[in-house]
Amino acid sequence: MDENHIKAAYELAKDAYGAYGVDVEAAIARLSQIPISIHCWQGDDVGGFETAGAALSCGGIQSTGNYPGKARTIEELRQDFEKALSLIPGRHRFALHGSYLDNGGVFVDRDQIEPRHFQSWIDWAKHIGIGLDFNSTFFSHPKAADGFTLSHPDPAIREFWIAHAIACRKIGAEMGRQLGSTTVTNIWIPDGYKDIPADRLGPRQRLLESLDKILAERIDPKIHLDAVEGKLFGIGAESYTVGSHEFYLGYAVSRQVLLTLDAGHFHPTESMADKISATLLFCPGLMLHVSRPVRWDSDHVIVLDDELQAIAREIVRSGQLEKIHIGLDFFDASINRVAAWVIGTRNILKALLIALLEPTHKLKEVERQFDYTQRLAMLEELKTLPWAAVWDYYCLQKGVPAGMDWFGEVKCYEAGVLAKRASA
Numbered sequence: 001m002d003e004n005h006i007k008a009a010y011e012l013a014k015d016a017y018g019a020y021g022v023d024v025e026a027a028i029a030r031l032s033q034i035p036i037s038i039h040c041w042q043g044d045d046v047g048g049f050e051t052a053g054a055a056l057s058c059g060g061i062q063s064t065g066n067y068p069g070k071a072r073t074i075e076e077l078r079q080d081f082e083k084a085l086s087l088i089p090g091r092h093r094f095a096l097h098g099s100y101l102d103n104g105g106v107f108v109d110r111d112q113i114e115p116r117h118f119q120s121w122i123d124w125a126k127h128i129g130i131g132l133d134f135n136s137t138f139f140s141h142p143k144a145a146d147g148f149t150l151s152h153p154d155p156a157i158r159e160f161w162i163a164h165a166i167a168c169r170k171i172g173a174e175m176g177r178q179l180g181s182t183t184v185t186n187i188w189i190p191d192g193y194k195d196i197p198a199d200r201l202g203p204r205q206r207l208l209e210s211l212d213k214i215l216a217e218r219i220d221p222k223i224h225l226d227a228v229e230g231k232l233f234g235i236g237a238e239s240y241t242v243g244s245h246e247f248y249l250g251y252a253v254s255r256q257v258l259l260t261l262d263a264g265h266f267h268p269t270e271s272m273a274d275k276i277s278a279t280l281l282f283c284p285g286l287m288l289h290v291s292r293p294v295r296w297d298s299d300h301v302i303v304l305d306d307e308l309q310a311i312a313r314e315i316v317r318s319g320q321l322e323k324i325h326i327g328l329d330f331f332d333a334s335i336n337r338v339a340a341w342v343i344g345t346r347n348i349l350k351a352l353l354i355a356l357l358e359p360t361h362k363l364k365e366v367e368r369q370f371d372y373t374q375r376l377a378m379l380e381e382l383k384t385l386p387w388a389a390v391w392d393y394y395c396l397q398k399g400v401p402a403g404m405d406w407f408g409e410v411k412c413y414e415a416g417v418l419a420k421r422a423s424a
């Protein structure tokens with residue numbers, strides 16, 4: 001895109017927003033301070049590096065598609081992610097999973113992982129100047145094959161997964177300490193029943209006890225925070241999910257840990273956006289898994305739809321950005337995976353920009369005066385203000401391609417790097 005055109009359009013946009021009392025420069029300055037925790041698992045279809053060529057199995061989550069060129073090694077995943085980062089404005093984070101360890105080719109089971117297995121990730125993150133977040137991995141493992149982990153009826157299996165989660169907290173804390181940037185370690189388990197259970201309480205009691213054991217040791221919140229993620233259902237767990245939203249809401253509030261809200265983990269008519277203000281009043285903070293469910297928890301790449309904009313608006317309107325950790329959770333294997341990262345991350349940033357350009361103060365004022373007519377009129381007029389001109393200018397300012405220009409770079413990378421992998 002032509003630089004002069006971008007600048008000229010930006011000046012006009014500033015005027016348009018100025019008429020609503022919006023300070024556009026302040027909005028982009030704030031946007032540049034918001035890190036997005038970009039998930040590693042879009043890069044390799046949730047495969048991880050425990051064993052060569054491992055694929056996602058069980059856990060009720062599903063990656064579909066076979067677009068060529070997926071990252072097969074840690075080096076390839078880092079290279080792909082760095083390519084994506086070069087096309088996304090701002091400074092962001094990388095969210096790893098326990099199964100993405102660097103074991104030097106020797107298998108290390110989940111209960112045995114240590115910070116040293118993630119040292120190369122920490123070194124890399126330091127080198128490229130990003131923070132890390134973490135997730136314990138309770139799927140794609142023989143001890144999760146029954147569909148139960150932390151709530152398994154067998155105490156030996158529970159102990160194995162408790163040891164894994166404790167190990168992950170230690171790793172997360174080490175990431176936060178070495179990088180000087182708080183790491184959030186998230187817990188999501190797949191536990192549940194396909195068909196109507198006889199006992200709904202027992203597994204939840206066991207999960208509660210397991211979580212208390214995992215979180216027994218206090219870790220300095222400046223370097224590390226714990227988060228728990230509930231869910232409505234999964235494939236093969238259609239009738240009952242042990243870690244439901246209510247379960248984890250109660251847990252997060254009573255234990256004062258972060259609650260993770262995943263946009264795909266609720267009934268389709270529920271909006272995750274509305275849950276932000278409600279839960280933020282009771283939890284020390286939130287971790288968001290911004291995702292796009294299509295008819296089910298399908299984890300499609302996020303698009304700039306109404307729901308994404310509603311989520312971003314609620315984040316910004318809360319005025320508590322420091323308590324909301326914005327993470328992404330989608331994995332599409334049917335399109336170029338670097339492009340998927342770029343499209344999804346640029347979309348959440350665009351949604352945040354639109355939210356930051358909102359004259360919220362004014363809207364709240366007319367609302368308090370019960371002037372619902374003006375509220376609706378303003379909300380509708382705001383939709384067609386030239387935010388895209390501000391976005392292009394922001395990209396220009398951050399030295400990343402504006403408009404579709406990034407796409408050519410991804411195609412070039414595909415031809416030069418990804419295609420060679422496919423034929424190798």
Ligand code: RNT
Binds near residue numbers: 046188229
């Ligand atoms: C699954 C959860 C969970 C996973 C990732 C890979 O339904 O959303 O967050 O998607 O941990």
Ligand code: ZN
Binds near residue numbers: 289
């Ligand atoms: Zn999630």
